Amino acid sequence: MVSYVKYLKCSRCGRVYYFDEKPIMCKGNDLGRLDIYYDYEKVKEVMSKSTIAKRPFYLWRYRELMPIKDDRHIISLGEGGTPLIKASRLAEKLGLRKLYLKDETRNPTGSFKDRGMSVAVSVAVEFGFKATVTASSGNAAAALAAYSARAGLETYAFVLETASYGKIAQLLFYGAKVFRVRGLGREDPTVKMMKLVMEKYGFYPSPSFGPFNPYQIEGVKSISYEIVEQLEWTTPDWVIVPVGSAALLTSVWKGFNDFRELGFISDIPKLAAIQSEGNAPFVRAFKEKQDPHSIKPWEKPNTIATGLADPYPWDGDAGLKALYETKGTAETVSDEKIVEAMKLLASLEGIFAEPSGAAGLAGLIRLLEDKVIDRDETVVVLVTGHGLKDPDIVRKVSGDAPLINPTLEDFEKALKEYYNRK
Numbered sequence: 071m072v073s074y075v076k077y078l079k080c081s082r083c084g085r086v087y088y089f090d091e092k093p094i095m096c097k098g099n100d101l102g103r104l105d106i107y108y109d110y111e112k113v114k115e116v117m118s119k120s121t122i123a124k125r126p127f128y129l130w131r132y133r134e135l136m137p138i139k140d141d142r143h144i145i146s147l148g149e150g151g152t153p154l155i156k157a158s159r160l161a162e163k164l165g166l167r168k169l170y171l172k173d174e175t176r177n178p179t180g181s182f183k184d185r186g187m188s189v190a191v192s193v194a195v196e197f198g199f200k201a202t203v204t205a206s207s208g209n210a211a212a213a214l215a216a217y218s219a220r221a222g223l224e225t226y227a228f229v230l231e232t233a234s235y236g237k238i239a240q241l242l243f244y245g246a247k248v249f250r251v252r253g254l255g256r257e258d259p260t261v262k263m264m265k266l267v268m269e270k271y272g273f274y275p276s277p278s279f280g281p282f283n284p285y286q287i288e289g290v291k292s293i294s295y296e297i298v299e300q301l302e303w304t305t306p307d308w309v310i311v312p313v314g315s316a317a318l319l320t321s322v323w324k325g326f327n328d329f330r331e332l333g334f335i336s337d338i339p340k341l342a343a344i345q346s347e348g349n350a351p352f353v354r355a356f357k358e359k360q361d362p363h364s365i366k367p368w369e370k371p372n373t374i375a376t377g378l379a380d381p382y383p384w385d386g387d388a389g390l391k392a393l394y395e396t397k398g399t400a401e402t403v404s405d406e407k408i409v410e411a412m413k414l415l416a417s418l419e420g421i422f423a424e425p426s427g428a429a430g431l432a433g434l435i436r437l438l439e440d441k442v443i444d445r446d447e448t449v450v451v452l453v454t455g456h457g458l459k460d461p462d463i464v465r466k467v468s469g470d471a472p473l474i475n476p477t478l479e480d481f482e483k484a485l486k487e488y489y490n491r492k
């Protein structure tokens with residue numbers, strides 16, 4: 071029974087908390103994130119490159135860098151341990167020397183959010199909660215619902231009206247009480263409902279952004295640990311990260327920082343944050359050098375990448391810091407370019423991603439064109455969510471497959487008319 075967490079510290083007011091106090095949000099009501107600090111010296115005593123290598127390849131391989139105290143509270147579905155795929159065909163097409171895809175679609179519910187929710191729900195169990203509540207565009211809620219189901223906790227999920235049916239379907243069958251919330255007014259309607267319900271009923275808040283729950287970031291940071299291991303304890307030049315709330319970006323940065331503190335690596339890659347043109351508050355904040363603690367929200371998010379549609383990047387403060395400290399960058403991509411990236415991923419590398427999941431690749435293509443990224447550099451693109459989450463997009467872009475009678479004649483006719491093949 072041991073936790074290596076030294077303390078938690080509010081990112082806004084600096085107030086310090088200890089894990090035994092079961093903190094979740096800052097008591098100062100300032101919506102600061104309780105950043106978690108570990109006792110690296112103690113971690114070093116039990117965690118080395120060789121001890122890690124002996125453990126199963128999934129998230130809890132990095133147990134000492136996770137916040138919980140009692141292993142009996144771990145709620146796992148085998149998350150993490152995803153492949154880092156050398157994308158040779160795609161690299162050749164883009165003229166890159168070394169391109170890798172971190173395939174997060176392989177997680178239990180089909181997105182990287184499983185990493186965060188495995189840890190967040192384990193903490194909920196450790197803290198003794200019986201119900202969880204979330205605000206989400208869909209993926210984080212689906213992950214929370216799956217892990218809550220496994221832990222025997224109830225889940226209340228408030229999702230955007232635009233949430234894709236793939237995600238709603240998961241939520242309903244995992245047994246969550248799901249509500250699609252209409253957008254009225256300026257505030258994110260799902261966050262508004264999560265706050266109201268959490269305050270009234272005392273449920274455990276577990277969205278995938280830091281100010282309402284600091285623990286999920288700890289799970290997501292394992293993406294970076296795995297990348298380092300999969301590159302034989304080296305780091306790439308760039309990691310390309312799709313951004314909504316910027317919790318993923320913050321987590322990726324934290325993961326590399328942890329490994330540097332432990333002496334496992336010496337450099338941290340440059341991070342590139344990618345948003346959709348139709349919702350880019352974080353990219354705008356980076357380009358305009360806005361105050362990290364008062365990033366201007368986007369007025370009317372409008373993009374097929376619904377996972378990136380947060381009008382306000384809740385972890386934008388840490389996200390901006392990550393870009394400044396790694397000498398990274400931020401850029402937007404259009405919905406059309408996202409669809410092109412989805413097609414490239416699927417047709418050249420066999421990876422079917424949802425729009426938010428392919429936005430990173432669209433971003434890489436733009437940054438290569440803009441000569442921000444050099445073709446000799448080593449690049450890792452995070453592919454964050456599965457294409458089956460949002461099959462309607464594919465129907466809209468490609469239509470349906472042709473329907474034929476079981477004859478060669480019909481086959482050849484359809485081949486010609488539909489696939490332009492003689």
Ligand SMILES: Cc1ncc(COP(=O)(O)O)c(C=O)c1O
Pocket residue numbers: 181207209210278312313314315316317318319376377378380424426427454455456
């Ligand atoms: C598939 C996918 N990719 C990327 C993101 C962006 O992550 P974050 O909101 O942590 O920036 C999300 C968030 O919902 C997502 O669902």
Ligand SMILES: [Zn+2]
Pocket residue numbers: 080081082083084085096097098099100101102
């Ligand atoms: Zn505070």
